[in-house]
Amino acid sequence: MRILDDVARFVARLGPEPVCDPCIAQKLSLDDVALASHARHELAGSHGFERFKGACSLCDQSGMVIRRH
Template identity: 40%
Template sequence: MNGGTTIAGQIERLIVRLDGAGVCDACVTDRLNLSVPAQANVVTRALGGTRGFERKKDECTLCGSTRTVIRRSVR
């Protein structure tokens, strides 16, 4: 994934723009007007553990719910 104009690219760019803040799949879905959260889930699961992206249970920065969130480590 390289941040292009695909759904995967849009999701990756959103996560990077959040600058280390965690975001849940539901908020990714909402922010990008995706049709179902499963679209975000497939991408965030693939990103987790690669190139500084991590998924873990934590508070979502956007909605405040404790869910599995994805963030990109800021170094």
């Protein structure tokens, strides 16, 4: 649960700017991008988090990102 909380806080701090899984993993020093991806899926659609296809505000790469309003 700690990873989910860390990801939620990180995404919320960036809000409303979107961020991708690789940037989440890098900034939070996660060993595996899959951990960030799992957390993103858990957060999407709840508490103001939204998942969509767009450009990451940190690396400017297009793909699936998450943000909080």
